[in-house]
Amino acid sequence: MMFKWLSDSLLRLRTAGSLTIAQFRQQKLRLLLAIIGVALAVLAITLLAGTGIGVLETGEQQFNAAERDLWVTAGETRITSAGGGGFENTLYDSRNLSTEMESQEGVSHAIPLAFDTVYAGTNSSGEFNTFIATGTPQGGPAIHVTDGDSIQGDPHYANGTYEGEMTNKVLIDEETANELDVGIGDTIHIGGSLAAARGNEFTIVGISPTFEQMLGTPTVTMPLSELHEVTGNTQTEPATFITITVEDGSSVDTVQQDLEESYPEYEIRSNQEQLSSVLQEQVLLLAAAGVLVFLAISAGVALTMSLLSLVIHQQRQTFAALTAQGISSSLLIATVVGQGLIIGILGGGAGVLLTPPAVAVLNRLAATIVGFDGLVQTAPWIYAGALGIAVVIGTIAAATAGWKISRVPPLELLH
Amino acid sequence: MARSAAPDMKTSSPSTIVTANDVTKVYQRGSEPGRLARVLGRSEPPTVSAVDSASLDISNEEIVGLAGPSGSGKSTLLHILAGLERPTEGSVLFQETDLATLSKRNRTRHRLKHIGIIFQQFHLLDSLSARANVALPLVELGIGKQQRRRQATELLERVGLGDRITHRPGELSGGEQQRVAIARALITDPDLVVADEPTGELDTDTGRTILQAFKEVAENRAVVLASHDHETLEICDRLIQLRDGTVTNRLKQESSSDEDS
Numbered sequence: 001m002m003f004k005w006l007s008d009s010l011l012r013l014r015t016a017g018s019l020t021i022a023q024f025r026q027q028k029l030r031l032l033l034a035i036i037g038v039a040l041a042v043l044a045i046t047l048l049a050g051t052g053i054g055v056l057e058t059g060e061q062q063f064n065a066a067e068r069d070l071w072v073t074a075g076e077t078r079i080t081s082a083g084g085g086g087f088e089n090t091l092y093d094s095r096n097l098s099t100e101m102e103s104q105e106g107v108s109h110a111i112p113l114a115f116d117t118v119y120a121g122t123n124s125s126g127e128f129n130t131f132i133a134t135g136t137p138q139g140g141p142a143i144h145v146t147d148g149d150s151i152q153g154d155p156h157y158a159n160g161t162y163e164g165e166m167t168n169k170v171l172i173d174e175e176t177a178n179e180l181d182v183g184i185g186d187t188i189h190i191g192g193s194l195a196a197a198r199g200n201e202f203t204i205v206g207i208s209p210t211f212e213q214m215l216g217t218p219t220v221t222m223p224l225s226e227l228h229e230v231t232g233n234t235q236t237e238p239a240t241f242i243t244i245t246v247e248d249g250s251s252v253d254t255v256q257q258d259l260e261e262s263y264p265e266y267e268i269r270s271n272q273e274q275l276s277s278v279l280q281e282q283v284l285l286l287a288a289a290g291v292l293v294f295l296a297i298s299a300g301v302a303l304t305m306s307l308l309s310l311v312i313h314q315q316r317q318t319f320a321a322l323t324a325q326g327i328s329s330s331l332l333i334a335t336v337v338g339q340g341l342i343i344g345i346l347g348g349g350a351g352v353l354l355t356p357p358a359v360a361v362l363n364r365l366a367a368t369i370v371g372f373d374g375l376v377q378t379a380p381w382i383y384a385g386a387l388g389i390a391v392v393i394g395t396i397a398a399a400t401a402g403w404k405i406s407r408v409p410p411l412e413l414l415h
Numbered sequence: 416m417a418r419s420a421a422p423d424m425k426t427s428s429p430s431t432i433v434t435a436n437d438v439t440k441v442y443q444r445g446s447e448p449g450r451l452a453r454v455l456g457r458s459e460p461p462t463v464s465a466v467d468s469a470s471l472d473i474s475n476e477e478i479v480g481l482a483g484p485s486g487s488g489k490s491t492l493l494h495i496l497a498g499l500e501r502p503t504e505g506s507v508l509f510q511e512t513d514l515a516t517l518s519k520r521n522r523t524r525h526r527l528k529h530i531g532i533i534f535q536q537f538h539l540l541d542s543l544s545a546r547a548n549v550a551l552p553l554v555e556l557g558i559g560k561q562q563r564r565r566q567a568t569e570l571l572e573r574v575g576l577g578d579r580i581t582h583r584p585g586e587l588s589g590g591e592q593q594r595v596a597i598a599r600a601l602i603t604d605p606d607l608v609v610a611d612e613p614t615g616e617l618d619t620d621t622g623r624t625i626l627q628a629f630k631e632v633a634e635n636r637a638v639v640l641a642s643h644d645h646e647t648l649e650i651c652d653r654l655i656q657l658r659d660g661t662v663t664n665r666l667k668q669e670s671s672s673d674e675d676s
Contacts, residue, residue: 012554012555015554019543022543023540027542318538318539318540322551324526324534325532326525326527326528326530326603327554328523409500411500
């Protein structure tokens with residue numbers, strides 16, 4: 001009895017498989033379109049999820065690459081509309097504060113870092129564009145130079161007198177170079193106001209993508225004192241961050257706790273905490289990204305379901321005729337599920353296979369346009385998830401459509 | 416409802432395949448009103464009686480024709496006899512089995528074993544060869560591939576398609592497709608074959624060929640044809656005339672005269 005049931009089930013399963021393949025061989029174009037539809041849905045899922053991962057990974061990599069252990073801020077590191085836009089630098093008297101912090105136990109270096117909006121142009125009487133300028137008191141390995149030389153030291157500061165000689169040297173990134181049509185050795189005018197920009201000429205000494213990648217926008221990088229000079233901030237010496245490097249052998253957590261006790265008015269964060277903080281402040285951006293991922297998955301699910309429903313709907317009359325002949329619903333549903341499974345696997349597989357080249361194209365575009373390398377990053381679980389969605393949704397959609405058709409009296413479909 | 420012809424009812428002889436007793440089928444036009452619609456005063460949808468108190472029996476080895484104009488109820492009656500529709504009133508006995516007592520699944524199983532159905536539009540699976548189309552119902556009976564192929568080939572040879580067994584429906588003419596459909600209807604060796612306008616899609620010559628095939632089909636089984644085509648109905652041993660769902664006349668073909676049975 002059991003053997004008979006098993007044998008019959010296998011026979012029906014084999015027949016369902018044969019029917020599935022036969023249906024596909026007959027309707028190659030329909031199969032191809034269904035596979036393309038599912039592949040696009042999968043691609044949308046992998047790319048949007050990959051962008052989300054990429055933003056987090058890139059951010060973390062950038063923070064790690066900065067070779068800093070702690071980040072000190074005074075409030076939020078947010079974009080402000082003041083002065084034409086840019087970072088709100090709320091950490092004042094940053095030079096003295098850095099010196100104080102450097103004297104704390106376990107702290108190797110405390111370096112202020114300022115981002116500010118400046119005007120830059122190639123001709124003092126010509127057109128100026130706004131860029132983000134980064135001010136740092138030293139060059140060093142934290143600033144990656146791909147061509148030319150780095151900036152060296154900050155002699156203009158001169159122990160707070162601002163009477164030292166200005167180096168008048170800047171680093172720019174590829175995007176800034178393209179925008180201003182300049183290269184190493186060329187001079188540009190930079191200032192916090194148009195008047196200041198016309199009066200301050202800097203020589204480009206090298207190309208560095210470091211801060212462009214960190215901020216996602218074209219930047220110029222110069223000594224901190226010279227940034228404060230050209231933006232008129234030498235009195236308050238504002239900074240966006242003070243970055244802390246702990247001494248070898250010291251615990252980052254311990255130093256963080258000590259600094260938090262000594263400077264309760266400031267936020268002191270690790271790399272991971274700082275990244276989270278930056279991301280949390282971009283809540284609208286994150287919400288938009290989340291909505292996009294949700295929409296991509298929903299659209300993928302809806303597209304897969306409607307495609308399969310359509311594929312099954314087109315076969316309803318034939319199935320109704322077979323039901324009338326006495327062919328059981330289970331055999332027909334198995335055939336339909338087989339179609340959903342195959343479309344899900346082939347479409348999902350195609351979407352997964354298309355993802356790496358699509359990621360490469362998007363990353364190249366992102367690197368060219370906004371300077372981010374590796375903006376879209378994938379992980380095995382993204383591939384597995386997208387493929388799983390395609391297969392599971394495909395199968396469920398087909399089974400549902402098949403079940404619904406099997407519930408309709410055959411004559412209703414044959415009239 | 417008065418009938419113009421006396422019913423030949425409730426006297427199932429050993430050779431009787433199917434008996435319909437006072438069968439009525441009422442359809443609703445449109446959907447039932449929901450609760451809100453009832454509150455808002457939407458009335459029940461109108462009904463239409465497709466078959467009205469029809470009684471008949473079909474015996475082995477006879478070809479019975481259901482005749483009448485479009486909308487007379489012949490297709491509905493045919494579907495009721497085949498177990499595709501449940502009558503609103505009355506009963507259908509198929510070799511002592513009351514079809515109303517069968518579940519949906521068992522009625523499907525019953526059709527598989529006992530009834531062959533032929534549609535006007537053939538309804539073959541385009542993706543399968545003629546032989547695979549014919550053999551498909553045997554899967555449900557648990558018959559192995561070799562035997563399925565052998566039986567299907569034999570039947571296709573019987574209907575004159577021995578050289579077309581590997582062709583798909585798209586590669587066959589209308590008449591050839593209908594012969595494949597006939598072979599498919601016969602593959603489970605059913606007791607009753609029902610055909611709804613079997614020549615409706617065919618030209619006259621092809622239709623005649625198909626009708627000849629029907630005569631051969633009738634050996635050892637009953638055949639019921641629903642058609643409004645005079646030539647198609649000429650092959651029938653008996654004719655049952657319907658009008659507005661009511662049996663109005665019963666005719667014996669051999670005598671060519673009206674005969675209330």
